Amino acid sequence: MSDLPKYLAQALLYGAFALFIGVFSSWPPYHQLQPDQALIKLSIKHHGKLIAECRQRSAEELAKMPANMRQAADCKRERSPVAVEVDIDGLAAYRHLAEPSGLSKDGASTVYQRFVVGAGPHRLAVRVNDDARIAGFNHQREEAVTLVAGHVLVIDFQGEGITLQ
């Protein structure tokens, strides 16, 4: 019997394998956002204020301490949690209290959130409180932004204030 049908069948099956690999290595495409959407990313890494004021040690106290440990300020290491609120177009989009990291709660608080919004103009209000000793918010920013479709706007907290990029 001729082997031709066998070879044809093999060629066909190898072809099907190639087709499967070739097709699913790039198709169907994925749409992360609808064509008329944009993304707002809230990403904050910030050390809250120390929770207690530092206390000044007296001269006698310092004298009693070993020489290598004499430091005038006696500070507790614990930091304030960081409260974050985001309103988009006047509606509450996010409310979060980020605890400081680390076993002694002396590390940074971090916040990460994605908001998918329609492209176009939006009113953003971002409020941050990084000091547990005060009520309300000690940092705020309100801004009207216009987002192009596919654009990623990053809300961050850098230096001493809220930034929008």
Add this chain to the structure above:
Amino acid sequence: MKLRATLDSGSRQAYRHLEHGFDAAFDAANPWRHLGALAFLFLCLVLATGTYLYVVIDTSVLGVYRSIGDLDRAPRSLGGLMHSLHRYAADAFMLVTLLHLGRELLLGRYKHFRAFSWLTGVPLLGFAFVSGVVGFWLKWDQLAHFSVVASAEWLDALNLFGVPITRNFLSVATVSDRLFSLFIFVHIGAPLLLIFGLWFHLQRLAAADVFPPLTLTLGSCATLLALSLLAPVASAAAADLSLIPAALAMDWFYLWPHLLMYATSAQTLWALAALLAIALFLLPLLPGAALAAAAAVHPEHCNGCRRCVEDCPFAAIVMVPNPKAKTQLAQVLPELCARCGICAGACPAASASRASGFVTGIDMPEAPLATLHRELQRGLERIGERGVVVFGCGQGAATGQLASAEVAAFSLNCVGMLPPSFVDHALRNGAAGVLVAACRPGGCAFRMGDRWTAERLTGVREPKLRTGFEPQRLRLVRADCGEEETVASALAEFRRALEQPAADNKLSTRMASNV
């Protein structure tokens, strides 16, 4: 339980049909029977092309996109081909690895003596995913950006790292060459771990099928080369962290977990991944049918020849010093023993024609060769001179219903348990012919039974048949479980041929091609 068993056997039956269909086109090079070896082949391709790419491209954040772009602009140059081949071989690697896993799962090959191979296989899948996903990051195009951010968001959901990793990917300025070197380190490190793990994976398998047959190797390489020439891989636009592209050409072999995460949540993906890992690792512990007793050595008849060691498919036999003689002695490691009996078929001491009675150096306690020998003796007396003896495989096509006034049929646990001396014995003690029904090439439930049987009966492997009878009195037929018809018609045809004068030469040629 009943329902599960029915579903199981139904899906196995369906799978066998598929495999048999491929047998018709590929013969012994059937890809379904060499999935592990194919995975290894594609891994080798990926390693070779990856090494080339690593040498020629500029692996800095700013240089990598440009230098891969240079390759893509000449897709049919050596560099361009290497890029496409690396990607397609990586995709093929994942595909056949998943099929390999699925096949072992479907055929129930994950318990008892196979638990080690199964458990060492599971981490390989993890390494393969890590290698592949991180590979996409190295291109530093939009797809890389998407995958990096999705992976970072996934890792951050566990809150293991003090600093969220996502913060590294907010703007291009935050991605440093050092971070990029880490990607490369992981992309090369994970495959090294994979190869290391593969060494364990194959530890318990004797003569592991690591290299596919030559025709399958050439066919697979040619297929990927043709695909690379016809549809070269293209990168997306350069990564711009402030933009999300409207559509991303998605690689569905490696990147689908990202999409699953966005369709659900990072926590859900973690839970699913953990569940899957736990399920895969616990599968071998699932309760199931108990195993029969392991093979047992009869020290007084073991002459230390090592044939059982060489033929055991699962490396379950070792040689130890024989306290009573200068020779060595076989010793079975029961936890590795598959209970196939292939060792008994290999034992040259298992002589069926000894006047002092049947002995063997190694045997299966619950289905000993001595019993088969007795039954064969009785069968030979019953069927007379025109009769035929059929030796079948308990894992393959059932042969029980073939028995008749002139046919004595025996089913062994695995046809590999048949010592060739039993065939000799039957032919010299009155049977007109012997039909041996083995599983299709590569179809042995114990890996090697069909192959060793064919080699023993054709005199390529010890123990060999004694010569001196007409070759047309022995026939080997190949039939898997469910192909009882094939054996029945082979038997009918064999018996017709035996009735004809012995001068019919065509028969002996047919026998040779059958084997």
